[in-house]
Amino acid sequence: xxxxxxxxxxxxxxxxFLRYEKELGMELVLCADAPTLENIxxxxxxxxxxxxxxxxxxxxxxxxxxxxxxxxxTRTIGYDHIDLEAAKEFxxxxxxxxxxxxxxxxxxxxxxxxxxxxxxxxxxxTNIQDYTLAGIxxxxxxxxxxxVIGTGRIGRAVIRNLSGFGCRLLAYDLYEQExxxxxxxxxxxxxxxxxxxxxxxxxxxxDENFHLINEKSIAEMKEGVVIINTARGALIDSGxxxxxxxxxxxxxxGLDVVENEFGLYYYDHKSxxxxxxxxxxxxxxxxxxxSHHMAFYTDNCVETVVRDSLMSCKLFLEGKENPWEVS
Ligand code: NAI
Numbered sequence: 484x485x486x487x488x489x490x491x492x493x494x495x496x497x498x499x500f501l502r503y504e505k506e507l508g509m510e511l512v513l514c515a516d517a518p519t520l521e522n523i524x525x526x527x528x529x530x531x532x533x534x535x536x537x538x539x540x541x542x543x544x545x546x547x548x549x550x551x552x553x554x555x556x557t558r559t560i561g562y563d564h565i566d567l568e569a570a571k572e573f574x575x576x577x578x579x580x581x582x583x584x585x586x587x588x589x590x591x592x593x594x595x596x597x598x599x600x601x602x603x604x605x606x607x608x609t610n611i612q613d614y615t616l617a618g619i620x621x622x623x624x625x626x627x628x629x630x631v632i633g634t635g636r637i638g639r640a641v642i643r644n645l646s647g648f649g650c651r652l653l654a655y656d657l658y659e660q661e662x663x664x665x666x667x668x669x670x671x672x673x674x675x676x677x678x679x680x681x682x683x684x685x686x687x688x689x690d691e692n693f694h695l696i697n698e699k700s701i702a703e704m705k706e707g708v709v710i711i712n713t714a715r716g717a718l719i720d721s722g723x724x725x726x727x728x729x730x731x732x733x734x735x736x737g738l739d740v741v742e743n744e745f746g747l748y749y750y751d752h753k754s755x756x757x758x759x760x761x762x763x764x765x766x767x768x769x770x771x772x773x774s775h776h777m778a779f780y781t782d783n784c785v786e787t788v789v790r791d792s793l794m795s796c797k798l799f800l801e802g803k804e805n806p807w808e809v810s
Contacts, residue, residue, distance in 0.1 A: 486796045487512040487529040487552075489522075490537065499789040507797055518543055526550045531796035535559055541569035548573035554799040556580065556807065558788035567810050576799065578807040580791040582784040588640030590778035591713045594737030595645075595681055597772050598709045599624065601735070604769050622680075625649035630679030632656075632672070632695070633686035633714065634663045641683060642666050653679055656686075676703040681711065688715035698723040707734030713778040716742040721761035728768055735770040739778045748775040 484507075491497055491513040504511045514525050517537035523546045526532050531554040532547060539547075539555065544566055547555065556578040557565065570577050597603065600621035608614065628651040631638050635656070642652055642663055652667035653675045663669065675682070682704070686692055696710060696719040710733055712719055721742045727733040741762050757763060766773045795807035 484508065484797065484800055485510045485512065485529045486531045486533055486793065487514065487526040488533040489514050489516065489518045489525075490535045491515055495785050496789055499786055500793075503790055503793050507793055509793060509797065518547075520546060523547065523550065526552050530554060530800060531556065533558065533792045533796065536561075536564050539565045539570075541566050544569040544573055544575060548575060554578065554796060556792040556795050558792045562809055570810060576808055577810040578792070578795040578799070578805060579809050580788040580795065580807060582779065582787040584636040584640040586781040586784050587637045587713050587778040588644055590739065591637075591641050591683055591685075591711060591737075592644045594711050594713065594739065594772060595629070595683065595709070596624070598711065598735040598737045598770070599627065599681070601770070603772050607769070627651070627680040628653060628678055629681045629683065630655070630675040631667065632675065632682065632684050634660050634667075635685060637713075638683075638685035639663060641685060673703060676700055677705070679708065680705060681709040683711040684714045684718050686714055686718065688717050693717055694720040694723075696720065696724065698726070701727045701732060704732070706732060708732070709735045709737075711737045713737075713739040716740040716744055721765070725761060725764050728765075728771065735772075736765070736768075737772045738765065739774045740776050741765065741773070744776060748777075 486509055488500060488511055491500060493515065497513065500511055500513060512525050512529060514522060516522055518534060526547055527550045530551060532552050533556050535558050552575060554576045555565065555570065558580050560579060560581045562577060562579050565577055567577060601619045604619050625648060629645055630653040631642055632655050634642065634654050639660060639662060642654065645652060646666040653670050654663050654667040655670060655672050655675045659669050701723055724733065724736065728736065743759050747757060747759060765771050791807060795805055798805040
């Protein structure tokens with residue numbers, strides 16, 4: 484039962500892979516790099532390959548097929564990096580490994596609290612022993628209205644988390660969920676924009692909601708509104724966001740994702756001139772907290788994706804029903 488694992492991270496995944504290799508009675512070939520035509524031979528003898536977000540093109544798919552690979556699992560929720568047409572053509576099944584929504588939901592609440600309590604400014608001050616109070620007065624969540632856009636797995640977990648803080652909760656989604664009504668009121672988007680003190684985004688990026696937060700929608704919002712984005716960068720027009728922060732219309736932002744982050748995040752760029760002005764400007768504002776698309780990154784999440792990706796290979800190899808198979 485051999486599985487080739489690509490992009491195996493030494494610092495957090497390797498130990499888990501070795502543990503589950505033993506527990507599940509598998510034999511793993513571990514490779515630190517993404518699959519390429521140069522290292523594709525590591526998949527010879529493996530019917531299953533385990534990957535992360537690197538692009539699996541038709542060319543790679545064909546090479547996997549020729550090496551005898553029949554199942555591809557990705558240690559991620561999304562699988563749009565895999566050429567599913569090509570997978571179908573070569574008869575290679577594809578599976579994913581979803582992790583729970585709590586990591587991102589907790590992180591979202593943290594960004595909301597950091598934003599309304601001006602935590603970036605506070606931390607910068609204590610770092611230089613500036614213990615003054617002027618300019619760091621916060622607001623209490625119980626006095627605020629929070630608007631949650633997207634009430635899928637993560638949005639719902641955010642709403643459950645926030646329900647303990649006593650704030651008023653508004654929600655918007657294309658499809659409404661019964662559970663949400665216990666804690667929040669579904670309202671039209673315009674009402675949410677007009678009444679929320681904090682707006683948090685939890686939808687996938689689609690053609691319809693590209694730049695959902697733009698000059699026009701920002702104009703409909705309250706003065707000093709706080710914007711939180713742990714979903715996808717392009718839900719917000721960065722230029723419009725910057726202008727609104729400069730004018731004071733947007734009072735603070737917490738951004739785990741930004742437009743055009745691909746190729747920047749997860750790499751060490753400290754000596755580089757970055758090709759993303761908006762990120763540099765946003766990072767420089769005292770009321771904007773930026774992190775590098777890592778809201779998901781918890782011990783629970785990493786263990787879940789390592790374990791479930793291998794479990795799905797095992798079920799595939801044993802010809803059993805496989806709940807992780809997506810195509
Ligand atoms: P989900 O699929 O469970 O929920 C998405 C919800 O958005 C659904 O209820 C859907 O009806 C709704 N929706 C779609 N288009 C909409 C629109 N135009 N207007 C209003 N609602 C709309 O997804 P999940 O797992 O809750 O993920 C939410 C977002 O979080 C996604 O963008 C995902 O990529 C992102 N994410 C970010 C992570 C991070 O580390 N920062 C990690 C995992 C997910």
